[in-house]
Amino acid sequence: MKPLLTLTGIIAMILLVLFLIANKQVSDNSNKPLAADTDYPIIQTADGVFYHQGIHQDATKDNIGAIGNMSFVVGDTCVAVIDSGGSYLEGVKLRHAVASQTDLPVCYVINTHTHPDHVFGNAAFKADNPQFVGHEKLAAAMQARQTPFERTFKALFEEDYDGIEFITPTLTVSIDTPLTIDLGNRPLTFTAYTTAHTDHDITVHDQKSNTFWTGDLLFMERIPVLDGNLTNWLKIMTQFQQADYDVVIPGHGTASADQWRSGLAKQQHYFETIRDEVREIIADFGTIQQAIEQVGLSEKDNWELFPQYHRRNVTATFTELEWE
């Protein structure tokens, strides 16, 4: 009986070795998932540069407000997060995504502007004790909108609103005075703009990978939203067209090496169309109601969520141009 036991033992040993080899091959051959949460995929666009692409929907309890692009950049000493999520829950997912790539702490959380889809995840990074970075006018804008945002989003998210906090910036960027910080061998430059998409937009540039984050100064695929000044925004879009970036990560929609230029041209065309048609109506002493009914309808099939936001854009443009 002894030899048989030995044979059984040998077979068991061989099976174990085969099992271990097979498992090793599986783990070596499989593509490494880029995020801890499989329902929160992240895309790597350059060495140390990652983003999660939001879906083209309005914020709901089901999508936890994860409708914008959230990014992070890994330096030698720490990590910068660019926009924090549309809810505390999304912020937690983003923090997990960071942890899936590096053990380094998050030292900067940048809010490109105060719309809920870009700032509601801030509290998920409090344990890192980061600097919260924003435009010099971000704090005022956040405070002004806190009550209406709270009311709207508590009704929308119900118990999933828990954890959301309005955290104002600890490091601010002044208009036309770019600020550069360092993540360890990785300088990031923040630029603050005059009133455009909002009155407090900032962009981020990573010199190492020549990646540029537009915040919501650029929307790809999804209809852009005007909450500031159209004339200034169009000037900024012209500036962007002249720049040379290896990758552009918009506030919403696909990041790219080359498509962003045509996406930007499409956004310029949309707003120029609205501007020109609104001007005609104003010149004819037409009303804002006429503008809402008539302006920009040729753009209807060009954008996701057109019915939800187009009228608002026309209204804002009419109000801006009425007394020019």
Ligand SMILES: [Zn+2]
């Ligand atoms: Zn947004």
